[in-house]
Amino acid sequence: MTGETLMAYVGRAHCGCVQAATLDEPRHADQVRRDVAGFRRWGTVERMTVEDARSAFCLSPHPLFCPCSRARAAIAAAREEAV
Numbered sequence: 336m337t338g339e340t341l342m343a344y345v346g347r348a349h350c351g352c353v354q355a356a357t358l359d360e361p362r363h364a365d366q367v368r369r370d371v372a373g374f375r376r377w378g379t380v381e382r383m384t385v386e387d388a389r390s391a392f393c394l395s396p397h398p399l400f401c402p403c404s405r406a407r408a409a410i411a412a413a414r415e416e417a418v
């Protein structure tokens with residue numbers, strides 16, 4: 336243990352899945368900024384610990400179709416609202 340918590344920026348797709356992550360490394364601030372700008376193009380960006388990012392990460396194929404139950408539930412809810 337270094338005593339320091341590693342932080343990461345994650346990109347969360349609109350379906351709720353975390354699809355990308357980049358380590359928040361001050362030494363590589365330029366690269367981090369580029370990564371974050373890329374995430375913003377298709378989703379929202381959040382900062383969290385690397386531990387949290389790892390457990391939130393979704394390995395399902397994206398972005399054309401989200402196979403996740405979380406996303407399916409959201410779609411079902413949206414359909415109900417539309418009726």
Ligand SMILES: [Zn+2]
Pocket residue numbers: 352353393394395401402403
């Ligand atoms: Zn997913």
Ligand SMILES: [Zn+2]
Pocket residue numbers: 348350351352393397401402403406
């Ligand atoms: Zn998804």
